Amino acid sequence: MSIGCRELRVTVDGRALVTVPALDIADGETLAVLGPNGAGKSTLLRALGHLTHASGTVLLDGQPATTTALRHAVAAVLQRPVLQRASVLDNAAAGLRLRGMGRSEARRRAEPWLDALGVAHLAERHARTLSGGEAQRVAIARALAVAPRVLLLDEPFSGLDATTRTDLLADLRAALDRLSAAVLLVTHDREEAHALAQRTALLVSGEIRQIGKTDSVLDAPADPDCANLLGFTTHLPPALTGRDVLLVARPERCTPLGDDAPAPPDSLVFEGVLRRVVPLGGAVRLDVDTATGPAAAVTTADVTSTPGSRIRLAVGFTHLRACGP
């Protein structure tokens, strides 16, 4: 089943939190909505699920959806999962029970999803004794067990350690492949979008600024806000480069040049004043003030420059992206 919306708008006290003229997620497709804190990601997700008041229309398979139809079609995993005072298996079965299924059948159907999410061994544990990561897995199993036609995931991996997150991403990708659902994944993490979503939308200040295939969107920001969101935080405007368009680059692609070092071939060289050196563990980030604004470079090389001194940075042409106004 597909889900979409037209002229969706959430306002609070006359202030628009989210304005989306049109959005569609196809059956079997995962769309990531990537945005900074406060961009309106959760608000958009809740509006699509009729979990918050919005003007406009939510569509299921292209037709205006009633709240009842959405309740049947949609399962949601919200940022902080709430589990009942019951066993893990009963929690995983809770969505099916809500839809009227008997306890033993619901438990039988839910069990494979605990297995798929790697928590089958915890089935008889009391849910309130789980770690945060385990609880997230159970909440996802609970949502998947109802075989939802639409799945709304609101930062389901927040608060998990890196290894747990990587494992859960892989388990979830495999689990989603077993369902045919339209999936909306809200995240502020590019890796999650990359691992799970065929398409990605960038949400800034409540508006979708860019949408397309995940790989293309993540590598080609459409405007300076999108560039920052995607990690292209070094902005090189025409006044600095002499080019006719803003160029952006990831700090990891910018390298400091020694005093007398020649410019590397096929690269753009720019200079500024070193503001500070930020240790990153195994590397350092050099924050530099150019004539047109801040820039940064990340390097594992020894840095002899001190704050206040002039420094030259180079970035290969292949790592520069042209970016709209």
Ligand SMILES: Nc1ncnc2c1ncn2[C@@H]1O[C@H](COP(=O)(O)OP(=O)(O)OP(=O)(O)O)[C@@H](O)[C@H]1O
């Ligand atoms: N009920 C409300 N009343 C007033 N403002 C609200 C309400 N709900 C959300 N907001 C504001 O709307 C904006 C968007 O909130 P939302 O939770 O959708 O952002 P988000 O992109 O999910 O952020 P985060 O990544 O921090 O979770 C924020 O500025 C938030 O403070």
